[in-house]
Amino acid sequence: ILFVLIALVAAMTWIVPAGKYQMVTNAALGKEVPVAGTYAPVEAQPQGITAVLLAPIDGLYNHQTYTAGAIDVALFVLIIGGFLGVVNKTGAIDAGIERVTTRLNGREEWMIPILMALFAAGGTIYGMAEESLPFYTLLVPVMMAARFDPLVAAATVLLGSGIGTLGSTINPFATVIAANAAGIPFTQGILLRVILLLVGYVICVYWVMRYARKVRNSPESSIVADKMAENQAHFLGNRSETMLEFTPTRKAILILFAASFAFMIYGVAVLGWWMAEISAVFLAAAVIVGVIARMGEETFTSTFIDGARDLLGVALIIGIARGIVVVMDNGMITHTILHSAENLVSGLSTTVFINVTYWLEVLLSFLVPSSSGLAVLTMPIMAPLADFAHVQRDLVVTAYQS
Secondary structure, eight states, X not given: OHHHHHHHHHHHTTTSOOEEOOEEEETTTTEEEEOTTOOEEOOOOOXXXXXXXXXXXXXXXXXXXXXXXXXXXXXXXHHHHHHHHHHHHHTHHHHHHHHHHHHTTTOGGXXXXXXXXXXXXXXXXXXXXXXXXXXXXXXXXXXXXXXXXXXXXHHHHHHHHHHHHHTXXXXXXXXXXXXXXXXXXXXXXXXHHHHHHHHHHHHHHHHHHHHHHXXXXXXXXXXXXXXXXXXXXXXXXXXXXXXXOOOHHHHHHHHHHHHHHHHHHHHHHTSOOXXXXXXXXXXXXXXXXXXXXXXXXXXXXXXXXXXXXXXXXXXXXXXXXXHHHHHHHHTTOHHHHHHHHHHHHTTOOHHHHHHHHHHHHHHHHHHOOOHHHHHHHHHXXXXXXXXXXXXXXXXXXXXXXX
16 A cells, blocks of 8 residues: 555656745754745656655665665664563563453453553653554553453554644644744643643543443454454463463563663653664663573574564554655655645635644645654744734644644
8 A cells, every 4th residue: 555655646746746945944943944935846856666666765764865764763663573572572571461450350441541641641742653563562462361352452552642642742743843843832832732632531541441341241342353263362372371470580571661661751751862762772671681581692582583573564664654755755746735735724714724724734744744844844834824814823733733
């Protein structure tokens, strides 16, 4: 599907007129931003078959400029896959799961609001997205052991982090960048975002808990009931009937496991880390886990590689998806699409303007998957347009991040 989208976007470069805004460097952001009203046609740069084939490669690493694309995200996915493989090998997670499910016997659904609150915190603090990927693999066996289905695990992670990101309050990669690009303090409009966060959290928790209870009481009502046996064999097949001992070593590994994610959140939110630094954290954590568990060199290496292999498909998809944006940028049609959006919202009433802005940002997010990239691209244009429509700029920022 992604390759087809790349080909379709390449075909668009032969039809859609090429154009470009004048760009200026925003000192606060340290990035170039487009100047509203400066769009001008440029010479067309149609993309051919070679560009389509190179797009996934350039999505990871630009072969012409030698600059990184999404390769840092892909490497993060592989490293954290290896980290999870090593942790799983120790049996610490399984032992911890058994301890939790034993303690919450009959009340397993209360894991859902607690976990969703943690994911929502990650979303609102730093826009938790790619970082949530390993939790899907981690939580599926937890939820299935509690007599739920894999969708409960997926919804807990996806809706938790998603509602947190939707109600971003201090997210430096979305709210703060967008507010700076719009020329306003990021605290402006924060009350509305907090309300969005809380209301969305309550609705999502209610829905997930309601579905979880339904599945636990009536397994055949699961949306994936037809795959129940297959899922149990895949996710719970290696679980022993004998309860694993929750040894001090396994406790130490679980503490290190939790500390690694807490350190990641602190580094991203406070220290300004991104993929390289947090990848290093999990690489170091994997080595430490191996030492604590007294793994041999060969066992550790093979286990780490097997864990990375499990997420190899995800890493490749990240590069292919970024290739869509590469073709758009090389074909010089990204700014043309943005210019069409600028014309669309000019002269609208206040109510219509903010609603059109919201859906416009939704559509553009498919073309520009980077939250910070979308903010830098659209806010310098949408914020001045909001002034003409007598709309507060913080509402435009909220519409963008939502």
